[in-house]
Amino acid sequence: MGRTMKIGIIGGTGFYETEGSEITVDTNYGAISLFHQEKYERDVLFVPRHGKKKAVPHAVNYHGIIEALHRSGVTAIMALNTVGSMKEEIGVGSLVIPDDFIDFTARKSTFFDDELVHVDMSEPFCPVLRKLALKEASRRCETHEGVYVVTEGPRFETRAEIRMFRTFADVVGMTLSPEVVLAREKGICYASICLVSNYAAGMQKTLDVEEITRVHAKRKKDILAIIDECIKKIPERRNCGCHHAAARGRL
Numbered sequence: 001m002g003r004t005m006k007i008g009i010i011g012g013t014g015f016y017e018t019e020g021s022e023i024t025v026d027t028n029y030g031a032i033s034l035f036h037q038e039k040y041e042r043d044v045l046f047v048p049r050h051g052k053k054k055a056v057p058h059a060v061n062y063h064g065i066i067e068a069l070h071r072s073g074v075t076a077i078m079a080l081n082t083v084g085s086m087k088e089e090i091g092v093g094s095l096v097i098p099d100d101f102i103d104f105t106a107r108k109s110t111f112f113d114d115e116l117v118h119v120d121m122s123e124p125f126c127p128v129l130r131k132l133a134l135k136e137a138s139r140r141c142e143t144h145e146g147v148y149v150v151t152e153g154p155r156f157e158t159r160a161e162i163r164m165f166r167t168f169a170d171v172v173g174m175t176l177s178p179e180v181v182l183a184r185e186k187g188i189c190y191a192s193i194c195l196v197s198n199y200a201a202g203m204q205k206t207l208d209v210e211e212i213t214r215v216h217a218k219r220k221k222d223i224l225a226i227i228d229e230c231i232k233k234i235p236e237r238r239n240c241g242c243h244h245a246a247a248r249g250r251l
C-alpha cells in the first residue's frame with residue numbers, strides 16, 4: 001500500500017465485493033480479512049461486515065473490523081447498511097443517510113474496558129463524510145436523512161415495537177451499533193449509507209428476505225457509484241473533530 005489516504009468501506013448484506021488483494025490483519029479480536037484496492041490514488045480497504053461465514057448481526061466481529069481498519073491506517077469509513085423504513089414517505093429502494101441513532105441492542109460498545117473514556121456522541125457521524133454522502137446519494141437516488149434505531153435481531157421487530165420506534169425515529173436496522181461508536185473511539189471519521197429494503201412490521205403485509213435481495217440487486221450499481229464518488233472526494237485534511245474524540249472523552 002502507498003502513502004496515500006486510507007479509506008475503509010464496510011459492506012453489509014448484498015455487498016460481498018471481494019475484488020483486490022486480500023490482507024489479513026491480526027487484532028485483539030481475531031484475524032480480519034480486508035480487501036485492498038487502489039482507487040483515485042487512495043488506498044481503499046473493503047471489509048464485508050458479515051465475513052466469509054456470513055455472521056448474523058449480533059455475532060458480527062465489530063471490534064475486530066474497526067481495530068483492523070485502524071491498525072491499517074484508515075482515517076475515514078463509509079459503511080453500507082440495510083434498513084427498514086418506519087415512515088411512509090421513505091420508500092423502499094430509497095437511501096437514508098442517518099444523522100443520529102438510538103441503540104436498543106445489548107452489545108458491548110467500547111474498546112475501553114480498563115480506563116474511563118466517555119466519547120461524545122452528540123454528533124455521532126462525521127459531519128464532513130455525512131454531508132458528502134448525502135450530496136452524492138441525492139444526485140442519483142431518492143435520499144433522506146433520519147434517525148436509525150438499532151435492534152439486536154436477528155428477528156424482525158414486532159408491530160408494537162415499530163409503533164413505538166416510529167414516534168421518534170425513521171428507519172430500523174441491526175448493524176449500525178456498536179460499529180459507529182467503536183469508529184469514534186478510534187478517532188476514525190464514519191458515515192453510513194442505508195438502503196431501505198422494506199417497510200417495517202405492520203406497514204406492509206409480511207417481511208421476507210427475498211424482497212430484500214431484490215431491492216439490493218436493483219440499487220447495487222447506484223450505491224457502488226456513490227461510494228466511488230465519495231472515495232474520490234473525501235478531503236485529505238480533516239477539519240472535523242472525530243480524531244480527538246477519545247482524548248477529549250478521557251477522564
Ligand SMILES: [Zn+2]
Pocket residue numbers: 126127128129188189190238240241242243
Ligand atoms: Zn470526521
